[in-house]
Amino acid sequence: MKNSKHLILSLLFVLTSSCAYFETEEETQTVNPPAEAKTVPAPTPHNTHAQPAAHTPAHSSGHAAIHSTEPAQALQWLKNGNTRFKKSRFRNDGAAIKDVVRLTKGQAPHSIVLSCSDSRVPPEVIFDQKLGEIFTVRTAGQVIEPSAIASMEYAVEHLGTRNLVVMGHTNCGAVKAAFGTLDGTDAGSDNLNKLVHDIHPRIEKFKGAQPSAHFEKEGWANVQGIIQDISLRSKILGAKIKSGEIKIQPALYHLDTGIVEFK
Numbered sequence: 363m364k365n366s367k368h369l370i371l372s373l374l375f376v377l378t379s380s381c382a383y384f385e386t387e388e389e390t391q392t393v394n395p396p397a398e399a400k401t402v403p404a405p406t407p408h409n410t411h412a413q414p415a416a417h418t419p420a421h422s423s424g425h426a427a428i429h430s431t432e433p434a435q436a437l438q439w440l441k442n443g444n445t446r447f448k449k450s451r452f453r454n455d456g457a458a459i460k461d462v463v464r465l466t467k468g469q470a471p472h473s474i475v476l477s478c479s480d481s482r483v484p485p486e487v488i489f490d491q492k493l494g495e496i497f498t499v500r501t502a503g504q505v506i507e508p509s510a511i512a513s514m515e516y517a518v519e520h521l522g523t524r525n526l527v528v529m530g531h532t533n534c535g536a537v538k539a540a541f542g543t544l545d546g547t548d549a550g551s552d553n554l555n556k557l558v559h560d561i562h563p564r565i566e567k568f569k570g571a572q573p574s575a576h577f578e579k580e581g582w583a584n585v586q587g588i589i590q591d592i593s594l595r596s597k598i599l600g601a602k603i604k605s606g607e608i609k610i611q612p613a614l615y616h617l618d619t620g621i622v623e624f625k
């Protein structure tokens with residue numbers, strides 16, 4: 363009798379512990395909404411062509427000409443993705459383990475996105491893009507130091523990517539810092555000084571003026587200046603932009619609406 367009582371108490375303890383465990387799991391899922399929120403969107407005027415998951419190149423380092431996506435198609439996929447992001451209607455394909463396995467053969471991203479490191483502007487999220495689909499290069503203020511340029515050259519030369527988006531954003535901290543140091547103020551470190559000095563020529567015309575709302579005009583000026591500088595600083599990219607082999611697209615992300623504005 364004593365033994366069976368002990369057994370019942372033990373069982374009760376195990377059951378109680380299990381319930382506590384499952385409750386914890388449910389709470390975790392409540393905090394992090396589960397996958398059902400990610401549904402395939404119905405066709406919209408901006409999403410009439412469904413985007414296939416990234417195709418797998420035949421070779422691990424295929425030549426540019428073999429697997430390239432047309433820049434206009436790539437740009438449309440990004441626009442469609444931003445529309446889905448705004449509506450919180452995300453794709454539910456392209457990010458499973460089967461995609462991880464499929465992409466072990468190689469990658470052929472349809473777009474390069476050069477953007478700011480700001481935690482609020484991850485290109486994969488705001489364009490609803492999945493594994494193997496976009497090649498992202500991120501630095502504060504999307505400043506193009508040699509390593510950033512080399513990364514873009516690699517994607518163009520070795521992965522066949524032909525659509526290049528240079529995306530700034532409103533209220534960019536790097537642009538604000540550059541604006542605030544146009545008078546020669548120290549930015550705080552040698553490296554930060556190099557960063558703001560790279561931006562300075564692009565926003566020089568705003569020196570002494572009141573900043574625009576959300577630093578939008580300064581942000582656009584930085585983007586347009588970067589596009590010019592990419593051609594000046596990279597023979598590879600400059601030649602391909604000039605020939606039309608790659609398209610370069612200015613864009614600005616609005617932190618308050620989630621909208622990516624293209625020009």
Ligand SMILES: [Zn+2]
Pocket residue numbers: 478479480502503531533534535536537
């Ligand atoms: Zn920024």
